[in-house]
Amino acid sequence: MAEKHSKPNFSHSQVSEILKRCYNLTTLEIHSLPSYDDQNFYVVPVEGCKGVLKILNSEDSEDLDLTEVQTFAMSFLQQKGLPAQTVLPSTSGQLMSLEEIDCGYGLQKYLVRLLTYLPGTTISQVPSTPQLLYETGQMAATMDKVLQEMRHPKISILEREKFIWSLTNVSLLEPYLHLLDGDPLQEVVKSIIHQFKTSVEPQRSNFRKAIIHGDVNDLNVLVEPDGNDGHRISGIIDFGHVQRDYYIHELAINIMYMMIEHPNPIEVGGPILAGWESVLPLKEAEKDCLYVLVLSRFCQSLVLARHSVTLHPENEEYLMITAKRGVYIVTHLWTLGKGQVEKVWFESAAQLNKKMAV
Template sequence: MAAKHTKPNFSQSQALDMVKRLFGLTASEVRSLPSYDDQNFYVVEIEGGEYVLKITNSEDSKKPNMIEVQTYAMSFLNQNGLRAQAALPTTTGQLMSLEEMDCGYGSQKYMVRLLTYLPGTTISKAPLTPQLMYDAGKMAARMDTILQKMQHPHLSMLRRDNFLWSLSNVPMMESYLYVLEGNPIQEVVKSVIHQFKTSVIPKLSGFRTCINHGDLNDHNVLVQCDESDGFRVSAILDFGDMNCGCYIYELAILTVYMMIENPKPIEAGGAVLAGWESVLPLNEAERDCLYVLVLSRFCQSVVLAHHFVTLHPENTDNLLISSRKGIPILHQLWELGKERVETLWFSSAAQLSDKK
């Protein structure tokens, strides 16, 4: 979200028209879904099929090759046993269509896709038991190991060197610290950036690289009830933040979002870690940096959310959801310190693993 008015703002009638014109489907119901910087509509086709009409923001729509890779990644995961949405072809057989339209900000180009609607509820609405967080950690590690095998002619598009949400780019936050002026959290953020520079950057060469989903937040992980009346992770949504990163980044990001929705946030890290390590045990450098990387992602969430509010004040509530919940947890993590948090995470992860 680099500039004002990049987020699409189409009406339901415009969405209905796109579904009919591009995909040849007649919708009996269309309603808006919450979104960060794209626009999503839930669509029920007249014969009962359920879909999501995804209209990409005008900035990202300038990178069709990137969107092509993201769409292919979903298909690749489906082929390898992890559920993700699938794109439906247009009437001309394309998986996406670049549309030049006016949704209130003058004529701009938007990439439009129709994706399958997956049943289930977001993990944000499920009781976050240790088993479910273990399941989420396991799913994330499986996903990254599958994505690492993916081949595509435009894979190089995922080398997003200046991508603000990449955990490699934590020092870039310094340019945006002014948005927290007067907020006590600013000092914590400054300290975390310093910790990143002194304790993470020297160990970067020890991290194993991979392709990251990059945004495993609590609204992008779907769950369904299982036989024992518990919940199981059933699917992954929204690949718009995919980038070349490191395995440990994915774990840190997922840990942050599992903590945000958790009644016992600090303890959540152990269950996610145990699930992750059941697939992909951490090496020494990764273990040593997990705490600072989790803090760093909390800081990114806070700083960038406040930055985007200055660009999109009309979307303030949606932009600050995670940030508002995250600030008290960030304070708590920082005050507890690396040693105490790591002891808690690694010992509870070991106990959970012993029970498996």
């Protein structure tokens, strides 16, 4: 039953004890932060220096090497001037600690790290202006481009071939489709998976491989006011999906999640695409597959959220955040069709690029 309870459920007193024992910090304030399958706490110690204590789920805690490389990626980006969190060492100089604790499900091992706190609010909570969307696409592309310079002796572990959240593995959703039995969404998802197999997979050899963040979503991008009634990006968080995959997958993931809170979702693609191409212009094959890849990410998000709710019903509200509007958006985009959606995206991207060039 390990999978059933892989999400940690640490109490505030357990968090305080870890902070004291591992970091010699006395807790003044602790707040839970939302998380998909880990546990995050905003902590303020008496000694100053706010932080985020991140406790990995017991399943991911088994892969120390993967977490080590992801932690290194965060630090690498921060050294290159990007607003990524970094991990603070414990009193013994360790960047992570494997804690064996009973948080309600018997003794299990959980990887614990103390991260720097980045100021700002999630981008989901502010208006998505074309300028901010442009900067989001630009930031995602810049980050992935910088990640290609990263060197680490265990870097091959990022070849996560069976990773269910990789856009390479959309067909791995098929065993979960029964969760949509009786729901009209099931036919839409089946059609998109078929389209993915027939139109994306044959072109994959023309995509550019890269190390990508893999989850530049509306809850993982932080913003703060820019002083001109707008916002600027102040942080990129959550590197749990870092993988060796394809550039175009990052762009599709970014577009998909930024649609969720937007009043007119189809308008999101153009500005993000323009920002992305200001750093990494797309190849024809990548452009041609973008529409189906965006819809495929909706399928992953909606189907895997249903699956997670069966495992963690107590976390349903957070797990189903995307689902509330996601069903409407993916159905609408599928009904509009590739030609119409691409026309909106590519034309507005071209207009924005022209405007930015002036």
